[in-house]
Structure formats: C-alpha cells, structure tokens
Amino acid sequence: MFTYILNRLGMMLVTLWAIVTLTFFLMHAVPGGPFVSERMLAPEIAAALNAKYGLDQPIWQQYLNYLGRILTFDLGPSFKYPGVSINSMIAAGLPVTLRTGLLAVICVVALGVPLGVIAALNRNRWPDTTVMFIATLGVAIPSYVIATVSIYFFALRLGWVPTFGLDDWRGYFLPVFALSGFWISFVSRLTRSSLLETLDQDYMVTARAKGLRKGQILFKHGLRNSLLPVVTVLGPVVANLITGSFVIEQIFALPGIGRQFVLSITNRDYTAIMGITIFYAAILMVMILIVDLLYVWLDPRIKLTKAAA
Amino acid sequence: MTDISPEMWANVPAGEKVAPIAPPAPTYGQEVRRRLWANKPAVVSIVFIIALVIAAFFGPYFSPHTYFKQDLKLANIPPFFETYAVTDGAGEVTRFFLNASNFNLYEVDADGNMLGLLRGGRKDMIKKSQPYEFGDQTLMLDYSKLPVRLLLEDGSEVRPSGWSWNKTYLFGTDQLGRDILVRQLYGAQISLTVAFVATLVNFFIGVFYGGVAGYMGGKVDAVMMRFVEIISTIPLTLYVVLLMVVFDSGLLSIIVAIGSVFWVDMARIVRGQILSLKSQDYVAAARTMGASPARILTRHLLPNSIGPIIVTLTMLIPSAIFIESFMSFIGLGVTPPLASWGSLTSEAVETLRAYPHQLFFPAAAISLTMFAFNFLGDGLRDALDPRAGR
Numbered sequence: 001m002f003t004y005i006l007n008r009l010g011m012m013l014v015t016l017w018a019i020v021t022l023t024f025f026l027m028h029a030v031p032g033g034p035f036v037s038e039r040m041l042a043p044e045i046a047a048a049l050n051a052k053y054g055l056d057q058p059i060w061q062q063y064l065n066y067l068g069r070i071l072t073f074d075l076g077p078s079f080k081y082p083g084v085s086i087n088s089m090i091a092a093g094l095p096v097t098l099r100t101g102l103l104a105v106i107c108v109v110a111l112g113v114p115l116g117v118i119a120a121l122n123r124n125r126w127p128d129t130t131v132m133f134i135a136t137l138g139v140a141i142p143s144y145v146i147a148t149v150s151i152y153f154f155a156l157r158l159g160w161v162p163t164f165g166l167d168d169w170r171g172y173f174l175p176v177f178a179l180s181g182f183w184i185s186f187v188s189r190l191t192r193s194s195l196l197e198t199l200d201q202d203y204m205v206t207a208r209a210k211g212l213r214k215g216q217i218l219f220k221h222g223l224r225n226s227l228l229p230v231v232t233v234l235g236p237v238v239a240n241l242i243t244g245s246f247v248i249e250q251i252f253a254l255p256g257i258g259r260q261f262v263l264s265i266t267n268r269d270y271t272a273i274m275g276i277t278i279f280y281a282a283i284l285m286v287m288i289l290i291v292d293l294l295y296v297w298l299d300p301r302i303k304l305t306k307a308a309a
Numbered sequence: 310m311t312d313i314s315p316e317m318w319a320n321v322p323a324g325e326k327v328a329p330i331a332p333p334a335p336t337y338g339q340e341v342r343r344r345l346w347a348n349k350p351a352v353v354s355i356v357f358i359i360a361l362v363i364a365a366f367f368g369p370y371f372s373p374h375t376y377f378k379q380d381l382k383l384a385n386i387p388p389f390f391e392t393y394a395v396t397d398g399a400g401e402v403t404r405f406f407l408n409a410s411n412f413n414l415y416e417v418d419a420d421g422n423m424l425g426l427l428r429g430g431r432k433d434m435i436k437k438s439q440p441y442e443f444g445d446q447t448l449m450l451d452y453s454k455l456p457v458r459l460l461l462e463d464g465s466e467v468r469p470s471g472w473s474w475n476k477t478y479l480f481g482t483d484q485l486g487r488d489i490l491v492r493q494l495y496g497a498q499i500s501l502t503v504a505f506v507a508t509l510v511n512f513f514i515g516v517f518y519g520g521v522a523g524y525m526g527g528k529v530d531a532v533m534m535r536f537v538e539i540i541s542t543i544p545l546t547l548y549v550v551l552l553m554v555v556f557d558s559g560l561l562s563i564i565v566a567i568g569s570v571f572w573v574d575m576a577r578i579v580r581g582q583i584l585s586l587k588s589q590d591y592v593a594a595a596r597t598m599g600a601s602p603a604r605i606l607t608r609h610l611l612p613n614s615i616g617p618i619i620v621t622l623t624m625l626i627p628s629a630i631f632i633e634s635f636m637s638f639i640g641l642g643v644t645p646p647l648a649s650w651g652s653l654t655s656e657a658v659e660t661l662r663a664y665p666h667q668l669f670f671p672a673a674a675i676s677l678t679m680f681a682f683n684f685l686g687d688g689l690r691d692a693l694d695p696r697a698g699r
Contacts, residue, residue: 015539023551030555140679142631144638144651145672148658152665243546246639251658262639265554273554281543288542 008292012285019281020070024063027270053079075275080267086275089260096166097249097256101241103172104180108237112184113230116191117223123196131188138185144247147178151251164253175252179244183237187230194226201225228299235291239284344692351688354681361678365497374478374488376495377646382426384486385411385664386478391469392417393459397444406473407459410663412452414441423477480670483653484660492648493670499649500678503563503633504626510568511625515575516618520606522576523583534580537573545570549632553641560643563636567629578621582614616693623686627679634675650675 041049050056054065069076075086119131138146154174155163161170198204199222207217245258253259257276264272335343345351369376390406397403405416405427416424429450430440437453438460448467449460459467475481480489522533540548548570549563556562586592587610595605611618630650636642637651645652650671657667 015542018539019543026551026555136680136683140627140683141676142634142679144635144654145676148654148661148668149672152661152668156662156665239544243544246550247635250639265550266640268554273551277543277547277551280547284543 005289005293008289012289015285016278016282017067020067020278021063023274023277024066027274028059028062030268030270053077070278075278076271078269078272080264080269080272086272089272090257090276090279093255093257093260096254097245097258100172100175100179100248100254100256101238101245103176104183104241105234105237107176107180108183108187111180112187113191113227115184115188117195117218119188119192120195120199121218128192132192135185135189138181139189141181143178143182143244144251146181147174147248147251150174150177164251166254171252175248175254178251179241179248182244183233183240187233187237190230190233191226194229195222198222198226224298228295231291231295231298234294235288238287238291242280242284341692345688348688348691350684351692354684354688357677357681358685361497361681362501365494365501368494369491369498372488372491372494374491376487376492376648378487380482380486382486383415383423383478383482384484385660385667386415386423386475386482386486387664387666388479388481388489389472389474390417392421392471392473393467394470395443395446395448395467397446399444401444403443404470406469407450407457409457412439412450412457414450417473421473421476423475481664481666483656483667484664487646489653489667489670492653493650493674496648496650496653496671497674497678499560499643499647500630500633500675502560503567504629506564507567507571507629507633508622508625510564511572511575511629512618512622514568515572515621516579516611518572519576519579519581520583520611523580524587524602524606524610526584526587530580534577537576540570541573545573546632546635549636550639550641553636558641558644560647563633563642566636567632571625571629571632575618575621575625578617579611579614582617583610586610586613619693620686620690623682623689627682627686630675630678630682 047056054062057065066076073087075090078084078086078089115131115135119128122128151163151174154160161173162168165171204217204221207221212221242258245256246262247258248254249256249259250262257279261273261276263269264276385408387408390408392404392406395403395405403416404419405414407414414427414429416427418424427441430442432439437451439450439452441448441450447462449462451458451460461467478488478490480493483489483492518533518537522530549566552566552569553562556566583606592605592609595609600608633642634649634651634654637649638655640652640655642651643649653671654668654675657664657671661668
C-alpha cells in the first residue's frame, strides 16, 4: 500500500512537471510580450518592467526560476494586476468554487444513484422511462444552456432564486443544478445499467433463495457490487466540474477560480493562466489518487501492485 | 398427397447436391443495417443530421439576409408579435407592432413582412409618452407604467388585432439587427465543420497512435501510453483553452486545438482492441506468410476493430461540437461577426431579460444536435455489437 502511494506520488510529480513545462512554453509562444497593449510603453518603462519580472533573462533561466518558485508553492505575480499574486487570486476564489463544487458532487451522488436504482428496480415501467428520458435530456444539453435557460425560468420568470451571486443561500440552487445536471444524468444511467447487470447474477438468486430480506439483498448484495463503476467516474466528475465551473461561474457571476481563469484569459494575464492551470492539474491528480484508493478499499479483489503496473 | 407427382418421391442420385432450405445468412453489414434501421431514435437522428447539414451549407444561399449585415433600426425584432391596425381619416390602414422591451413601433404589412421603424414625435420626458401620427390620427405611446400602452387622443387604449409571424426575419433579429436565422445557419455550418474536421483529425492520429502502441507492445507501448496518461490527467478542455490562448482565435485554430488533444480517447480504444486482437491465429498466419507489420495493421487488425472505432467517432462529434460552442461561449472561439452556437448563446444571455427568444434558438439548436448525435452513437453501438440486440 505504502509503496503504491509513493509510486503514484512520484508519477504525479512527473506529470505535474510535464504540465508546468508545457504551459510555460505554450504561454511563452504567444506572439507579443505580456505588456503589449493598445498603449505603447516607453522603451525605458518596458525594459524596467521586463527586468522586474525577470523577462530580460534568457528563456531557460526564466524556466528554471519558474520551476524553483513552483517548488515553494509560489505561482508568481500577476502581470495585469500589479501587486496581486496568483496565490492570493486562487485563495480568494477557492472557497466559492469548493463550496459549489462540493454541493454539486453531493447532488450527483445523492440524486444520481437513487434515480438509477429506482429506474433499475422498475425496469421498463413508467419510473424507468421517466428517469431515463430526463437522463437523456441531461446528457445531451450543454451545461451553459441548462444554466441560461434555468436563469430565465426560475430567476426571471418565477423569481424564486436570484439571477446571480451568492449573497443569498438560494443563489446556490441554479449554479449547482447547472453544474451537476450532466453528471446526475450520467450517474443515474450508469447506476441503472450496472445494477441491472448485477441483478442478473447468480449470487442474487442465491441471496433470494436463502430468504434474505429485500432490503438486505438490494443494499448488501446488489448495490454494493454495482456501485464500483460509479466510483470510477467520480474522478472525471471532479475534472468536469472544474471545467464546467468556467462557464457556470461566468454566467452566475460567482467570484470563484473558474471565473478568475476566464477573466485571465480575456485579460491575457499569462502568469495567471499558467498558475491556475497548474493548480487545477495538481488538485485533479490528488482527486484521482483519492478515487483510486477508494476503489481499492471498496473492491478487495483489486490488487494495488497490479494497478501500479 | 395425390397432387405430388411420383417422380418427386424418387431417391436423389448419390453425389447430387440438395439445395438447403434456408435464406442466405445475412452478412455482418446487413445485420448492422437491419439493427440500425430498427432503432427509431437513431433513424430520426440520421434524418435530422442530414437535414441539418443540408440546411447549414445551402440554407444561407436562399436567404436575402447575410450573417454580418447590421441594421440598428431593426434590432431585437421578435419572431412573432401582436399587430395593431390604425385607420386614419382617409381610410388608409397602417399596421404595426409594438416592441414592448425597447418601446419602438415597427410598421408591418398584413402578411407580417417588416416595412420599417415608425418615427414618432418628440418624447415627453416628464409624462413618459411619445406621440405617433397616422394621417390625422395621433396615438400616444405611454410608457409611464409597465406594460406599455397605446392610447388614443381620448385616452382609450388601443387593442392589438392579432398575432402575426415575422415573415421578413423568421427567427427575429439580434441586438445589432442581424437576421438570427441566417446567423443560426452559419453557426450550424461552423459547428458541423469543426466537429467533422476535428473528428477526422482525431481519427487519423488516434488510430495511428493507438495502432502502433498496441501492435509494438512492450517498451514502446509503455512509453506511448505514459504520454497519453500524462495528457489525459487534466481535462482535455483545459488544453484546448490553453492552445486557443496561444493561437489567434478563429475556425482553423479551434480545429487544430481540438484535433491536437482529443485523439487520446481514440488511441486508448484502438490500442485495447489491437492488444486483444493481435494474439489471434489469423495474425500469426499473416505473419508467417511474411506480411509486413504495416500490412497486418491496416489489413487485418484495424478492419476488425472498426466497430469500436466508429462508435468512438460518433461520440467524438458531439463532444467536439460542445467544446467549440463552449470556447465560443467564453469568448475564445470564432471571431465576430462570424457566428457560432456558443457565441450566439452568450450574446443572447446579455439580452436575456428583454429578448428571451434570442436564447431559445441557439439553445434549442445545439441541444437537438447533441441529442441526435448521442442517439446515433447509442444506436450504432447497439447495431455494431454482435452480442447486442438478440
């Protein structure tokens, strides 16, 4: 177990290094420097700016400097907002993004799994067709369409929730709904097909033949075995929630990291783009590691050493 | 039994073949086609996609409008409206409708064709009203309280005469007075172009990469798959965002950006297929007969994994459409005045409160298209899987 985690951490560092390198050289491949704007800078000022941010050094030196700073968890200063560091940008946005993201994950698990179970237990009857119809809708409609249409109906027409912001607890409803919509549908479809497969297994017949109670059969024998694929997609869920938050935070004007990222893109704030990307990558890798460990814990048949190979 | 002639009862001479009484066994292709045609949602999706392609690429030629021509006088026109009719002293009828969100009156004819913006008199800023003259008749547009009312000189309210469709701008116009229908069709053209070209790029890179990794195996495979693993650690959308920051925004950039990372899924699936197929006897036979690796790969292994490849391909198309619209939505996609479903949606969000119809069309278009491709993908997966549908 310990060597496995160590192995994975080593691999994560290599991946992170690759992503840092990739983003660094991508951002330096952008034509024009970070201070090219509609206002022409005097050459002295431009030179002073370049010297301040170390941009006058050769690129490999800049790269090494950047790597060195990353090692001390310093993502550097923003080029667009003087005196603002990327670390403080992330720190300001993280609580908002975490709260909405966590609520969305809870919604995905708490709604997606039960809906899938209901559909599977009522196979080809009306609850099944209803759930599957809604799930098909949810998988096909892009999140930003869900967001904008739900703003129109629930915020503008019905006035139940505010159109933007999180000043009010009701403000969480629409962003969380739009963020998790796709994954609720996805998870309920997955749970349904996985549970249906499990229900056909011989051990389920055995459990019934032994005269176990219905709840025990369903929860202990059926659900526990059919939830494994659901756990597998939880990693991608986190990834998707992160990219989904770009648009959702933009639409609902939530001051989270996703909005900060989109803002940095429109501002062409290259250090911010780099820093947030690296931050995302790190978070994601930790999440995927956690999901993998969870998986092993849930399914004793999986051997860690084998998974590491 | 009497009508069977005696020679029918004679023995068949030894060595003569007897025709088996069975229909010819359907080929794999026929089976697939039969299963696909039996799947109603998939068939409807195919029809929808074909119609969409035709509309997107030929539709704009049949429209008198262009996607870039602005007419600020006719901005934010709805696709349908309530018409009013006013008859003046000379018996001349003027038909018009009231745009309740910008307090303008637009003249229309009896069929619903737009004739233009009606010019009113001076606005009375204090009473919040504006007079409109029709011959000897004067109407007061009263916007002191909402909803806006049209009053005759004696103070009685004018009632609309009925609903009418906008014949000039079938889907209405946007905030710059551009025809939404044509922009919509151009958006479809862009989305479909991006989807098909990017998917094709992904297809070639992914099949090649996965094929080589799977066939070579060993160290080559390990290194190549490590690389894929590193790429797919962070969401592919993030790479597309980064690449779009580097490139100038535009159609070609989106295609390159999507094409350069989305092949990893395809590579994984092809590799898995090749790995399981390459230990088959026919591959060993081909190798014994001296076939080159390239020939074994292209003639034996890839054709046998065509099913999963096609399914992955149809699943890539909606995700490419989604990524493109997503990029355009956050402002990294096509450059204005070109339209894409994503940029149309984000433009519509700005005017959501007053003109929700502008949101409806792009939102419906992209949702329906995603539906169609999803259903088609599901249908193809069921049809191509020999174990399914029994």
